[in-house]
Amino acid sequence: xxxxxxxxxxxxxxxxxxxxxxxxxxxxxxxxxxxxxxxxxxxxxxxxxxxxxxxxxxxxxxxxxxxxxxxxxxxxxxxxxxxxxxxxxxxxxxxxxxxxxxxxxxxxxxxxxxxxxxxxxxxxxxxxxxxxxxxxxxxxxxxxxxxxxxxxxxxxx
Numbered sequence: 611x612x613x614x615x616x617x618x619x620x621x622x623x624x625x626x627x628x629x630x631x632x633x634x635x636x637x638x639x640x641x642x643x644x645x646x647x648x649x650x651x652x653x654x655x656x657x658x659x660x661x662x663x664x665x666x667x668x669x670x671x672x673x674x675x676x677x678x679x680x681x682x683x684x685x686x687x688x689x690x691x692x693x694x695x696x697x698x699x700x701x702x703x704x705x706x707x708x709x710x711x712x713x714x715x716x717x718x719x720x721x722x723x724x725x726x727x728x729x730x731x732x733x734x735x736x737x738x739x740x741x742x743x744x745x746x747x748x749x750x751x752x753x754x755x756x757x758x759x760x761x762x763x764x765x766x767x
Contacts, residue, residue: 639664639700639710640673650674651681652726659707661724661731667697679713680728683750704731718746728753 642664647656656662656677663682666673668691676682679701686692686699699713704722711732717740722731730746741749 636671637666637698639666639698640675642675647675649677649681651676651685654725658725660702660704661722662702663713664700664710665697666700667691667694671696678724678726678728679718679730679732679746680724680750680753680755681726682713683728683747684755687751701732704733714743717742720746720749 642656642662644659645655645657648654649656654677656675658677661678663676663679664673665676665682665686667686668689674682674685676685682699682701686697691697700710701713701716703709703711704719711734713732716732716734717736718730719733719737719740720729722729724730728750730741730750733740
């Protein structure tokens with residue numbers, strides 16, 4: 611009888627013990643499955659490791675993935691929770707394509723060839739010609755978007 615009880619306890623307790631080992635973390639960027647995960651805006655596969663971006667926010671603090679920082683900017687602009695201080699923004703280091711950076715704290719190099727042609731790549735250092743997060747966002751908003759996958763209020767005329 612004790613063995614049976616031990617097995618029952620084990621079967622019930624195992625999911626609780628391993629719950630933290632699987633799934634997405636509660637904060638920070640999540641793993642992108644390159645060439646399988648799709649962009650939240652255009653639904654294209656996220657393939658270019660040098661320009662991917664993510665944000666985490668909303669009612670469930672969910673992670674959203676993007677193939678270009680410009681799409682993240684436009685998508686976030688129409689979210690009701692866009693100004694929530696808990697919203698996290700992450701962008702891939704354009705030099706390595708392997709390191710997630712806090713998007714608000716890094717610099718952006720303009721005139722890059724990015725997946726959706728917004729043209730900004732993130733770098734950790736203050737390079738000549740780089741711009742701040744705020745300046746990058748301003749330029750992305752000014753440019754607007756002609757991509758038909760965006761809601762009408764976000765497209766350029």
